[in-house]
Amino acid sequence: MYRKPFFLCLFLLSFLLEAQQPVSVHLTEKDGLPDKEFYNIIEDSKGFIWLTADKGLFRYDGKIFKNYSNPEKRGLSVFEPVEDYLGRVWCNNISGQFFYVENDQLVTFIDLGKELKGELSSFLVTKKHLIVFTKFKIYYVNLLSKEVILKFTTEFQYGPPITSNETILFGNCKSLFSLNTKEEKEELLQFNFSVPKENRGNAINQKTELFQLKSLLFSRENYKKVNTFFKLDIDTNTQVEVKGLEELKNNENLKFFENDGQLWVATNNGVFVFSFKNDLFKLEKHFLQEYFVTKVIKDKDDNFWLTTLNNGVFVMPNIHVEHLNVSEENSNISCLEKIDNNTLLFGTNKGDIVFYDTKKHEEYFIDLPLAERVSAIKYHPEKELIYISKDVSGFLMDYNTKRIESIKNFFTAKSFSIIDHKDLLFVNYANASLITGSDFNKVNKEISANKRAYTSFYSLISKTTYVAFVDDLRAYDDQWKPNNIRYKDQSIFALSLSETPNGIVWVGTFKEGVFGIKNNEVVYHFTTENGLISNRIEKIKADQNNLWVAADNGIQVIDVETNKIKTLTKRDGVVSYDISGIEILENKVYFSSNKGIFCIDKVKAFKPEKQPKVYFNQVEINEQEVALKSDYTLNYNQNSIKFGFNVNGFQFNQKGKYAYRLLGLNDDWITTETGINSVKYNSLSAGNYTFQVKPVLDVESEENCVEELKFSISRPFWKTWWFMSGISILVLGSTVLYFRRKIKKKEQQRQIEVKQLSLDNELIALKLENLRSQMNPHFIFNALNSIQEYIVLNQKILATIYLGKFADLIRTYLNHSTKGKITLQEEIDSLEMYLELEKLRFEDKLNYTITTSGSLKPDQVNIPTMLIQPYVENALKHGLLHRKDNRILEISFFINEDSNTVRCLITDNGVGREKAEEFKARSHKNHKSFATKATQDRLALLNYGKQKQIGITITDLFEAEKPTGTKVDITIPFTK
Structure with missing residues (x-):
């Protein structure tokens, strides 16, 4: 057995006034x-x-x-x-x-x-x-x-004025003045302050400041930085020094504020709160001691605002939510238990247990062995024993003597329950066990072995024990017969249990809200769909017909008779959402958390719901902000509109929402998310609209809280009657003109097609003539004679080769005659075949070369068919044929990618055109060449209507005035 005298720490009364103070939100x-x-x-x-x-x-x-x-x-x-x-x-x-x-x-x-x-x-x-x-x-x-x-x-210093209804009061240490603001008429009140003896003669340095409390008028006299306070009676022309404000004697920058009959004073040493009774002030609270507070006000929503000189602004959203200033080392609380209406007991994560007197604000703590978390505590009022469980140890404490005994069974308990005022049920991570005797080291009954439990509860009304296991909620009757409680055939995963006087056991769950159970059946189910702020519940506690619910994002109280729910969040002063325990002491509810203990006045903490007033603060049309008006007339293209709206106040935009609708588009109200205060409509059609918005809180919005803006979007001019009539006439006239022009255009197109058909027929004929020119009888006759000569001379191989090349050439020409264009490479290949045959005919006394140059390859360039060969044939037939030897023919192709042209130079060293004409005259051949005429006509057809045309230049070459040949320069536009 372990026994140890408890160690007691008592915080003295000088600290007590700051031990419980309103919760404030520090804005920075x-x-x-x-x-x-x-x-x-x-x-x-x-x-x-x-x-x-x-x-x-x-x-x-x-x-x-x-x-x-x-x-x-x-x-x-x-x-x-x-x-x-x-x-x-x-x-x-x-x-x-x-x-x-x-x-x-x-x-x-x-x-x-x-x-x-x-x-x-x-x-x-x-x-x-x-x-x-x-x-x-x-x-x-x-x-x-x-x-x-x-x-x-004046020779004496004026103090700042104060206002009361329509009267302004101001004065100095000698006189008091009254100014009626309605008539602006000053009145000197024959009131003489009695300057203290020690200050007479130095009153010029004395500062006077007036302040009011209810209907009473007071003054503060400051001389040599010492404050003295008086109550003034204007009717009797007297002043009486008042007591109880001695705490303010040496404070500076005093700013007075009245709240519900109490005097709040902002000073360089925080805020003092005094009550006044029987002509005596009494200090009730002192908070924010470490701050220089410059002013205190209360807004329309009963939030208190406190400005400071160097530390920003504090907001007290609810002075009836108070924080108990538990010592720092004991502020991380793991469990909470009520001893009586004045005393709380709590365990800490540090491993101690602490008694806290809520009246005296005194803290006593017991230093337990082993620095490990206190997991559960329970007070047995009949036996005056305290059961304590830590992570790996357990203890029993006599409340009166504070003697401690080590208990091996109590380690890692999740909760203790006292069964029928006598027996003890404790549950932990492995089992639920019952102790019925006085030996707490002995387990008398294993309710459930090898099964993790989270909490337990005993109902004095129904004599039923409830145990929340990891996989089910189970109810045991007085014979410990189990019954699984299900909801819609699904398990209930409970974290906290409590019971209201109507016999309903309430169950807070991991993620399914709160269930109400009676006779082992679910009769109530609260979720976010019917008022809960969250479905994840930390703790619940019954208080008569009210059920206090600590969720992971707020604290709520449910009236189980009316099902009405009230909510408090951090914006209302809630210190933390990590709640480890809830206890009811008289008119206050105490919550333990990782940030100490805070309490809520059961009645006053919930401020009367005031209907917030919404207003418009912005209108944008086509992304441009415009002046606020109640009515807008817009053009058809001003159809993108954004409305901004707001409710003034510290809390609304943190928990309130807005409902809006656009009459003329949709009559149904749409609710925004929390914090969203603007709506935008794009591409609205023409018409008349009314945008309405109203604030949404826990209370139902009244119709007179709806704000609205009206606007109309005009039709575009092309949808007006006069425009439609004009357009109809224009369309009718245009249709007539259109079809007339279309008929005329068709006729013109038909004529063009006829002409084009004629040109195509003529081009075909020219192709045939060109083909005939290429297949002229002389060439064919000579070729066949050569083949015959090879046969007669029994040169079969040469005859075969010649005949094969001749056939290939004929086949190529026939193939080209069906095409409009061929590649430059195909043209070069056909010229090679033609010149090889001609070279045989000239008995190898013909030397020719074909060259190309340029950035493009010949197979990437397309030119018209049957265009170059006739000029090569003329060079052979009329120039080189009349030379006996050293016949030279050069054919060069230059590809210019920039201008998309091919330049072909055909150069021979023949006798020249003049000499050729003489030979032609001697032979009595006066007919005009078919090839020359066909080529000229074809060129005219190919160039017809083209911007880039095929150009032919023929130049006679001379040396020492003797003809040395002919050069033909052909420029051909090409395509890729």
């Missing part, structure tokens, strides 16, 4: 906050939050912080935000400039730098004047004429 640059040094804050009549800061004036609409500045402003810092009766927000700077925001622009009103001389002043704006308060002077500036009047001067 990472949340979009534009600065960290803030001087003042207000909420305007539209729900916008305005902040004056070191970097300027900012407006917060619930989503973004917008900066306002202008080029005339000297420096960045501004102070004292004030809203006038027109809804304009004013501010000033230390240079004496005064500004206001109008039409979303910062406008400079006046520069009082000469009057104020660098003194930062307070000011008010009435319907007629800007009233500026300095230490010893008060100026009135007419809002229309900007005339500056010095209204008051």
